[in-house]
Amino acid sequence: MSTNAAAYPVRPITKGETEDFYAQLNFAFHEEPPEEMQDLWLRLVSRERTVAAFxxxxxxxxxxxxxxxxxxxxxxxxxxxxxxxxxxxxTHRRRGILTGMMRHQMTGWHERGDAAVATLFSSEPAIYGRFGYGVGTHALALTIPRGGEGLSAVPGSDGFQMRMVDPRKAYDRCQAVFDAVRLGRPGMVARIGKGWGDVATLDNEFTRDDAGPLRCVVAEDAAGQVAGYARYQVEADFDNPARPDGKVQVREVHGRDLASYIAVWRFLTDIDLTLEVHAExxxxxxxxxxxxxxxxxxPRVEDVLYVRLVDVDRALAGRRYAAPVDVVFELADPFCPWNTGRWRLSGDADGAVCTPTTDPADLVLGPRELGTAYLGGLSLSALGRAGRVEELRPGALAAASRGFVSEVAPFAPFEF
Structure with missing residues (x-):
């Protein structure tokens, strides 16, 4: 890679550069989304939070x-x-331009203090490892055959009234369910700011991708409150003369409890004129x-959300630990030099602190490994067995790994 990145200035775009910004974005992803999608993303990503190279x-x-x-x-x-x-x-690959943009972002978050962690969905994972991003969540991609009898009921799952609703009009009622469950699973995020309702219910020829219109089904409890919901589309297929082979493409499913969650899934897996359900x-x-x-x-395991700790001390002190942790780790982070050094992490289920130290290191690892282990889905011990974490004090790796693990597997339910 060329080292002449200084020849390509990096900064946020101005209002007059918006059209060029989206033209380059669409060209690079080989897509032509409708103008409404550009307007929508302008509401989610303010010009102040854009980065462009010239x-x-x-x-x-x-x-x-x-x-x-x-x-x-x-x-x-x-x-x-x-x-x-x-x-x-x-035309400008391998000139250090991406490195310049990544550094601009990291330095900005660090100096402003507005993000302890960075996340992304990677179209090409090999690119982002060199910037310290590690895969932090996985998902199971499922193809479930139709047939309600194939999915067991659970106590209470047959007690809901299933209703078809307008996805946009019902967004707030469904979002209340999402907000009720998001703190229960690492990797989920609060949808902050205006525009997310339009993103979640976006429905046009581009987003349909050969499927039908966006649908929304809700499971209402005895009081008429939404306890679970799903947004989905059906890809119709009548080519088989013996039977329709439609496919249900699920965008999002959530329930306040197991009963409401399974009630929605039993609906999805028994829709007329369909053969199977596709979901993550x-x-x-x-x-x-x-x-x-x-x-x-x-089931097929897929990598989903990639995680990078921007400020190691704030990020590690911000989470909780399944078992008591008291470990000194040595971190080399040339891309974010403020993270380089030795850190003592002490914490448990009630809280944690992470501070610089001169004490001897127990573990040696890099930012990519910290990102991979941060949400608790992949263990530090597994990384150690792969040679990605070095143990200097016997027993330190196993003890830290027990603390980092999450009882609930992390999951990122929607892309951005």
Whole structure:
């Protein structure tokens, strides 16, 4: 990679550069989304939170971030930057331009103190490891055959009234369910600011991707309150003369408790004129224990959310630990030099502190490993067995790993 990144200034865009910004974004992703989607993203990503690179007057790189509150182990949240819209013009690759934009973002978050953690969904994971991002959540991609008898009922799951509702009009009622459950699973985020209702219910030819209109079903309890919901589309298929082979494409499913969650899933897996349901769920989702034949769901593990600690002390002190932790780790972080050094982490289920120290190190690891272990889905011990964490004090790795693990598998339910 060339070292002449200084030749390509990096800064937020001005109002007059908005059209060039989105033209480069769409060109790089080989897409032509409708103008309404551009207007929508302008509401979510303010110009102040964009980043662009220039070759003279030519805009050659794009990026931005969305402020979130990320749920971390312990049912608490930390301020997080959701990185999005990252591109570099094909004619300007391997010139250090992406590195310049990444550094601009990291330094900005650190200096402003507005994000202890950064997250992103990676179209090409190999790119972001060199900037300290590690895969922090996984999902099970499922193909579930139709048939309500294939998914066991649970106590109370047959006591809800299922209703079809307008996705936009019912957004607030459904969002109340989302807000009630998001603190229970690491990786979920609070949708902050205006525009998220429009994102969640966006429905046009571009978002349909050959499927039908966006639908929303809710499970109402005896008091008429929404206890669970799903947003989905059906991809109709009548080519098979023996039977319709439609596919249910699930966007989002949540329930306040197991009964409401399963009530919605039993609806989704028994829709007329369909053959199967396609969805992504957490790796520990109850569905896997309630399907009569789990093998028929064809589960496939996928990497989802990538995590990077911007300020190691704030990020590690912001989460809780499943077992007491008292460990000194040595971190080399050339991309974020303020993180480089030795840190003592002491914490438990009630809170934690992370401070610089000169004490001897117990563990040696890098920012990518911390990002991978941060949400508790992948253990430090597993990283150690892979040679990614070095243990200097016997027993320190196992003890730290027990503290970092999350009882609930992390999951990121929607992309940004």
């Amino acid at each position: 070759d003279g007057d030519e805009l050659i790189g794009t990026g931005g971030d969305i402020p979130f509150e990320l749920t971390v182990p312990g049912g608490v949240t930390v301020p997080t930057a959701g990185v999005t819209m990252i591109t570099v013009k094909a 769920v957490p790796t520990d989702d109850p569905l896997m224990f309630l399907l009569a034949d789990p093998r028929q769901s064809v």
